[in-house]
Amino acid sequence: MSIKGTAFMQNNSLSGVSRMTQSQSSFRVSVHPPTVVAVMNRNGRPETSVGVSVDNVVKELSVPMVVEFVDPKLKQPSTVVVDDVSGDDAPTEDEFVTPLSVSVASGYTLLRTPRHNKGLAFTEKERDAHYIRGLLPPVVVKQDLQVKRTMNDLRQYEVPLHKYQAMMDLQERDERLFYKLLVENVEELLPIVYTPTVGEACQKYGSIFKRPQGLFISLKDKGRILEILNNWPEKDVEVIVVTDGERILGLGDLGCQGMGIPVGKLSLYTALGGIHPSVCLPITIDVGTNNEKLLNDEFYIGLRQKRASRKEYAELMNEFMSAVKQNYGEKVLIQFEDFANHNAFDLLAKYSPTHLVFNDDIQGTASVVLAGLISALKLVGGSLADHRFLFLGAGEAGTGIAELVALEISKQTRAPLEETRKNIWLVDSKGLIVKSRLNSLQHFKKPWAHEHQPVTDLLDAVKAIRPSVLIGSSGVGQTFTKEVVETISSFNEKPIILALSNPTSKSECTAEQAYTWSEGRAIFASGSPFGPVEYNGKVYVSGQSNNAYIFPGFGLGLIISGATRVHDDMLLAASEALAAQVTQEHIEKGLIYPPFANIRNISAHIAGKVAAKAYELDLASRLPQPENLVAYAASCMYSPNYQRYR
Numbered sequence: 001m002s003i004k005g006t007a008f009m010q011n012n013s014l015s016g017v018s019r020m021t022q023s024q025s026s027f028r029v030s031v032h033p034p035t036v037v038a039v040m041n042r043n044g045r046p047e048t049s050v051g052v053s054v055d056n057v058v059k060e061l062s063v064p065m066v067v068e069f070v071d072p073k074l075k076q077p078s079t080v081v082v083d084d085v086s087g088d089d090a091p092t093e094d095e096f097v098t099p100l101s102v103s104v105a106s107g108y109t110l111l112r113t114p115r116h117n118k119g120l121a122f123t124e125k126e127r128d129a130h131y132i133r134g135l136l137p138p139v140v141v142k143q144d145l146q147v148k149r150t151m152n153d154l155r156q157y158e159v160p161l162h163k164y165q166a167m168m169d170l171q172e173r174d175e176r177l178f179y180k181l182l183v184e185n186v187e188e189l190l191p192i193v194y195t196p197t198v199g200e201a202c203q204k205y206g207s208i209f210k211r212p213q214g215l216f217i218s219l220k221d222k223g224r225i226l227e228i229l230n231n232w233p234e235k236d237v238e239v240i241v242v243t244d245g246e247r248i249l250g251l252g253d254l255g256c257q258g259m260g261i262p263v264g265k266l267s268l269y270t271a272l273g274g275i276h277p278s279v280c281l282p283i284t285i286d287v288g289t290n291n292e293k294l295l296n297d298e299f300y301i302g303l304r305q306k307r308a309s310r311k312e313y314a315e316l317m318n319e320f321m322s323a324v325k326q327n328y329g330e331k332v333l334i335q336f337e338d339f340a341n342h343n344a345f346d347l348l349a350k351y352s353p354t355h356l357v358f359n360d361d362i363q364g365t366a367s368v369v370l371a372g373l374i375s376a377l378k379l380v381g382g383s384l385a386d387h388r389f390l391f392l393g394a395g396e397a398g399t400g401i402a403e404l405v406a407l408e409i410s411k412q413t414r415a416p417l418e419e420t421r422k423n424i425w426l427v428d429s430k431g432l433i434v435k436s437r438l439n440s441l442q443h444f445k446k447p448w449a450h451e452h453q454p455v456t457d458l459l460d461a462v463k464a465i466r467p468s469v470l471i472g473s474s475g476v477g478q479t480f481t482k483e484v485v486e487t488i489s490s491f492n493e494k495p496i497i498l499a500l501s502n503p504t505s506k507s508e509c510t511a512e513q514a515y516t517w518s519e520g521r522a523i524f525a526s527g528s529p530f531g532p533v534e535y536n537g538k539v540y541v542s543g544q545s546n547n548a549y550i551f552p553g554f555g556l557g558l559i560i561s562g563a564t565r566v567h568d569d570m571l572l573a574a575s576e577a578l579a580a581q582v583t584q585e586h587i588e589k590g591l592i593y594p595p596f597a598n599i600r601n602i603s604a605h606i607a608g609k610v611a612a613k614a615y616e617l618d619l620a621s622r623l624p625q626p627e628n629l630v631a632y633a634a635s636c637m638y639s640p641n642y643q644r645y646r
């Protein structure tokens, strides 16, 4: 048995999961105890003076390629433990193995390898060393100039979808440049790679399809999911964002075309949370679609069939969840994204005890909204317990936020959760959720069925409940009508109005409507961004209450602590960390969220607090605990600056 494996050098750490060079699909190599291994270049020569401790860190290696490491066991025995994960250590003839091979990117291939390509920024020396002289025009430029040029180019496009396509092309051409653009121009580019434009991209995904991104797993792959995971080029995966495309933003069932969402979310994991792109895996589970328009669309890219039965669905998801754990271990974070309500709650409940799972639409949204409410209190006064909440929409976001707010109030006041829920009211498509509807309610709505006369529409519910906080999460646009906003503004000096549905077309009202109809008194934030609004000679800037503030830092916190499970207290910690980033100056401008421009710093704070909570709850596995977790989180972040190649 050979103990030679391959490892990928990342930003500043060596990914420890490796494979044997021979029976490729079968081995994990772990090194016990953490020890120094020699890093070899592909000619088998040790990289001079580079000692790498596998569990600890490490020195930055500037090789644009996959390197091999050889454990010193070759010279000093018994430091490598090889366990046969999938049982095919010595495959029999009818077992399958993946014929994986690693090659060094150089020459023309290097220019076509997005992870390592630097375009015109390759130095003279690099052009010689890597056989690319002549394959580029003579000029050598700095990455900053590339950023400037690419931004200029991008700004020429007037249609947001064209900017989206240009950004995707860049990601496929020069990954570090893509991330540098995104990190340095986050406020300008977030609406392009993320909501609202990503929504349009998903609707048109089939027609604009070029290169595939992420991993597609369909019903046809039942029984072969492990094999498919092995087709992904990266072996060390730490974060998966997965969708089944059934409820893409507020746009509904987009089937396989939902892939834009996991891809977009993971690019934010990297740009906003600093998680290395190589450990991020976007996945779409294609179980069919009930969207007739797509089924009849000649350019549709998914299975042309109605959605699977409950049983088929559950079996495929179960196989997926166990294959992921088998392949990537206990600590891979699985983020569920844009599943329909009926599956989202069940999947989270089913897999929370056994996997590191997080539902962004339920938990991420809840955490970001709670943070906004904590900041808003600085403007309106009182504590959360003094407020009355009314939601339009009782799905993942609505009930998720309601539950987290109730939990926070219960922690603050020590009142039982059932009590604190009583100040929180939800309206769904059938009207106010009340006791008399209990039997016909879906299970996630039941805790919100309070004693009240039936009320069938939102306006009457606002009049009856007299909320101070109105939250829209219904996925239906223009539902906060003039009357609704005027009514809530008639009994609140400063009504808090959050129009969370995405993309912009689904927003319950626009920023302009909220400010105009409330005569400039609303404290307003929305899920998708709105520009500044002028009303009565004053300029109002609204915040974006979007889970993008939370999930990148939250995920980073889980990773740096080696968390094994997500706990609600971590969501509360994330909310408090985000709210703490809102300064007095922001509050004075009416902002309840900090600007996105500072997001990496915000993410480091969130990550630090989430990790601290993981340690406190005994859910962290990475020991010893770093002393300053915020600084540690910041130090772990991926830098989009080019590396130097020898």
Ligand SMILES: O=C([O-])CC(=O)C(=O)O
Residues within 6 Å of the ligand: 194, 195, 248, 249, 250, 338, 360, 361, 501, 502, 527, 546, 547
């Ligand atoms: O993607 C977004 O902008 C927020 C979100 O999770 C959703 O709307 O489903």
Ligand SMILES: [Mg+2]
Residues within 6 Å of the ligand: 249, 337, 338, 360, 361
């Ligand atoms: Mg979502």
